[in-house]
Amino acid sequence: MEFKKILEKQSEESWKTYIPTLSIDCVIFSFHETTLQVLTVKMKDQDLWGLPGGYVQKEENVDDAAIRILKDRTGTENIYLQQFYTFGNLNRSESAFEKYDDNLWYKQRFVSIGYYALAEHSKVNLIVDEYSSACEWKSIEDLPPFMMDHRTIFDKALLTLREQLNNHPIGYNLLPEKFTMPELQKLYEAILSKKLNRGNFYRKILRYDILTKLDESRKGGAHKAPDLYRFDLDKYDVALKEGLKGNW
Amino acid sequence: MEFKKILEKQSEESWKTYIPTLSIDCVIFSFHETTLQVLTVKMKDQDLWGLPGGYVQKEENVDDAAIRILKDRTGTENIYLQQFYTFGNLNRSESAFEKYDDNLWYKQRFVSIGYYALAEHSKVNLIVDEYSSACEWKSIEDLPPFMMDHRTIFDKALLTLREQLNNHPIGYNLLPEKFTMPELQKLYEAILSKKLNRGNFYRKILRYDILTKLDESRKGGAHKAPDLYRFDLDKYDVALKEGLKGNW
Numbered sequence: 332m333e334f335k336k337i338l339e340k341q342s343e344e345s346w347k348t349y350i351p352t353l354s355i356d357c358v359i360f361s362f363h364e365t366t367l368q369v370l371t372v373k374m375k376d377q378d379l380w381g382l383p384g385g386y387v388q389k390e391e392n393v394d395d396a397a398i399r400i401l402k403d404r405t406g407t408e409n410i411y412l413q414q415f416y417t418f419g420n421l422n423r424s425e426s427a428f429e430k431y432d433d434n435l436w437y438k439q440r441f442v443s444i445g446y447y448a449l450a451e452h453s454k455v456n457l458i459v460d461e462y463s464s465a466c467e468w469k470s471i472e473d474l475p476p477f478m479m480d481h482r483t484i485f486d487k488a489l490l491t492l493r494e495q496l497n498n499h500p501i502g503y504n505l506l507p508e509k510f511t512m513p514e515l516q517k518l519y520e521a522i523l524s525k526k527l528n529r530g531n532f533y534r535k536i537l538r539y540d541i542l543t544k545l546d547e548s549r550k551g552g553a554h555k556a557p558d559l560y561r562f563d564l565d566k567y568d569v570a571l572k573e574g575l576k577g578n579w
Numbered sequence: 580m581e582f583k584k585i586l587e588k589q590s591e592e593s594w595k596t597y598i599p600t601l602s603i604d605c606v607i608f609s610f611h612e613t614t615l616q617v618l619t620v621k622m623k624d625q626d627l628w629g630l631p632g633g634y635v636q637k638e639e640n641v642d643d644a645a646i647r648i649l650k651d652r653t654g655t656e657n658i659y660l661q662q663f664y665t666f667g668n669l670n671r672s673e674s675a676f677e678k679y680d681d682n683l684w685y686k687q688r689f690v691s692i693g694y695y696a697l698a699e700h701s702k703v704n705l706i707v708d709e710y711s712s713a714c715e716w717k718s719i720e721d722l723p724p725f726m727m728d729h730r731t732i733f734d735k736a737l738l739t740l741r742e743q744l745n746n747h748p749i750g751y752n753l754l755p756e757k758f759t760m761p762e763l764q765k766l767y768e769a770i771l772s773k774k775l776n777r778g779n780f781y782r783k784i785l786r787y788d789i790l791t792k793l794d795e796s797r798k799g800g801a802h803k804a805p806d807l808y809r810f811d812l813d814k815y816d817v818a819l820k821e822g823l824k825g826n827w
Contacts, residue, residue, distance in 0.1 A: 352600040353667075353690055393667025393690055417665045417692050419601075419641025442601055442641055444665050444690075494746045496827040523827060579744040579771060 334375045337461060338437065345436040349386035354424075354441040355397050356384040356481065358415075358488035359405060361452035361468065362505040367521040368468040369485065370405070370455065371475070375464045377427065379478035382485065383466075384443070397446045404466075406456035411449040411504045415491040416484075418443045423480040447488040449504040472524070492522055498578065500541050500570045503562050511549050511557040512536075539575050541567045582623045585709060586685065593684040597634035602672075602689040603645050604632040604729065606663075606736035607653060609700035609716065610753040615769040616716040617733065618653070618703065619723070623712045625675065627726035630733065631714075632691070645694045652714075654704035659697040659752045663739040664732075666691045671728040695736040697752040720772070740770055746826065748789050748818045751810050759797050759805040760784075787823050789815045 359370040371380040385400035387393055394414070402408050419442040428438040457466040469475065471489065474482075495501060502510075502518055516532045536542065543563045548556035570576070607618040619628040633648035635641055642662070650656050667690040676686040705714045717723065719737065722730075743749060750758075750766055764780045784790065791811045796804035818824070 350600050350688060350690075352598050387667065387690075389688075390669065392669055393665065396667075414664060416662060417641065419635065419644075419692070421638065421640055440598060440637075442598075442635075442692075444667070493827065494822070497745050497822070498742050519827065574742070574745070579741065579767065 334462075335431075338376070338431070339435065341462075342434075342436040345386065348388055349436075350389055352440065352442055353387050353393075354384055354443040355387065355393070355400055356382045356418075356443045356445050356484050357397070357401055357404065358382055358445065358447040358485055359401070359450055359455070360447065360488075360492065360505075361450045361455065362518055362521060363452040363468065365517045365521060366470045366472060367518075368452070368470055369474070370450075370457075371467055371469050371477075372404075372463050373465040374462055374478075377478055380469075380475045380481075381478040382481045393444060397444075401446075401448055403460075404458060405450065406458060407450060407454055410451070410454075412446055413448075413491075414444060414446050416445045416487045418445060418480060418484055418487075420480065427479055443484070445484050445488060447492060449501070451504060471521075489522075496522065498574055500539065500562070500567050500575065503564075503567060509545060509547070509559045509561050511559060513557060515560070538577060539570065541570055541575075582710075583679075586624070586679070587683065589710075590682075590684040593634065596636055597684075598637055600688065600690055601635050601641075602632055602691040603635065603641070603648055604630045604666075604691045604693050604732050605645070605649055605652065606630055606693065606695040606733055607649070607698055607703070608695060608736075608740065608753075609698045609703065610766055610769060611700040611716065613765045613769060614718045614720060615766075616700070616718055617722070618698075618705075619715055619717050619725075620652075620711050621713040622710055622726075625726055628717075628723045628729075629726040630729045641692060645692075649694075649696055651708075652706060653698065654706060655698060655702055658699070658702075660694055661696075661739075662692060662694050664693045664735050666693060666728060666732055666735075668728065675727055691732070693732050693736060695740060697749070699752060719769075737770075744770065746822055748787065748810070748815050748823065751812075751815060757793060757795070757807045757809050759807060761805060763808070786825060787818065789818055789823075 361368050370383060372383050373380050383404040387396040397412060401412060424441050425438055428435055431438055459466050477485065502515060505518055506514060512533060515536065516527060516529065520527055541563055542560045545559045545561060547559045549559055550556055609616050618631060620631050621628050631652040635644040645660060649660060672689050673686055676683055679686055707714050725733065750763060753766055754762060760781060763784065764775060764777065767780065768775055789811055790808045793807045793809060795807045797807055798804055
């Protein structure tokens with residue numbers, strides 16, 4: 332079946348299944364080979380890349396819809412998922428379906444609720460469904476042009492993630508269970524897109540009191556074997572809920 | 580005209596004017612007599628208090644709708660307004676209109692976008708419109724029971740405001756132009772609902788480098804006249820955009 336027909340058929344179903352006006356877009360981050368990456372998809376009918384998304388069922392909480400969409404698009408559950416902003420400008424999305432009939436579901440005005448997720452890179456399945464021609468991780472330092480206002484949505488997600496560094500611990504979903512201080516610093520540098528001073532980084536991170544130093548070190552390599560750490564999950568959870576030590 | 584009739588007439592207009600499914604709720608904070616206050620309204624038909632809100636016109640950006648609603652409900656423009664979260668649970672609002680027909684606009688499922696505003700107490704007009712029986716400031720330490728999920732919306736707004744203290748300067752819209760350090764500390768204490776250590780507060784605030792110490796002091800009172808400060812608006816604006824000094 333040609334793609335236009337698939338979309339028109341799905342449009343009819345969507346009018347029955349979902350509440351109008353609202354969509355959800357997901358900015359799914361992972362950390363891989365010292366770069367922060369984001370999951371991007373390409374619709375069969377489009378030249379530009381976009382963020383994975385979906386709609387809210389008539390008898391479904393919005394947060395549950397986000398969890399369902401994330402699962403459908405990545406095969407994963409129980410990953411850190413956080414609503415961050417709702418995008419409601421006129422004509423933010425309608426133009427992508429110009430060549431279709433005005434009653435096509437996808438061509439309506441949608442206000443989109445953005446969620447960002449922090450996912451373990453290896454656990455995400457790159458699912459190419461019947462509407463997509465591709466699904467790929469992209470480094471945030473080298474993003475392709477995005478469709479609709481998806482670049483704005485991505486930028487706001489990254490800004491929110493950066494601000495979260497000042498309020499809450501980050502890393503549990505992005506790093507392996509055991510990691511070195513230089514690895515943790517590289518994660519912060521990847522999120523912030525800037526180099527950090529090593530001494531300042533150590534002092535500030537240790538002041539948060541969320542790490543446990545292990546009696547092991549990372550073997551191999553020419554340098555002195557660096558110490559391994561893991562997150563103290565009890566303290567990490569407290570800091571997730573109540574904020575980092577030293578905060579207001 | 581009885582209130583039920585007014586509401587039914589307005590319902591017809593609303594179906595024509597607004598996009599479906601979406602509403603806006605505003606949490607308007609001010610600082611008055613050392614307490615943080617929030618603007619509350621009571622609908623004619625309801626026993627419980629609520630937050631002022633409204634809907635989004637068909638040809639209107641969502642952020643512009645929030646500005647319009649804020650102006651309609653308070654008579655003020657150009658006050659600090661920030662989207663903070665979107666509330667989308669099933670049945671979050673429908674029950675408040677149980678006794679009306681199912682096709683009443685207000686009885687539909689609405690997903691509500693929350694905005695918080697920081698307003699100068701004296702500049703806000705308490706507007707009692709044809710749908711309301713009251714409009715009042717309430718201290719956040721002594722809130723009445725709220726209708727629908729408005730308590731959840733308020734709690735999230737306050738949590739967001741508290742987290743913003745770690746990322747951005749706050750106070751310009753809430754304090755007079757010239758203020759003393761104890762007055763600024765009282766604002767922080769009112770937002771955080773806790774006492775702060777005076778020495779720590781001074782050190783932390785001065786480190787942000789957003790204040791200018793004036794060659795004046797507050798006259799009157801039994802104690803030594805305290806120094807007056809004002810915000811350095813250039814530095815304040817930079818910190819609003821780029822975050823506070825010492826942050827990641």
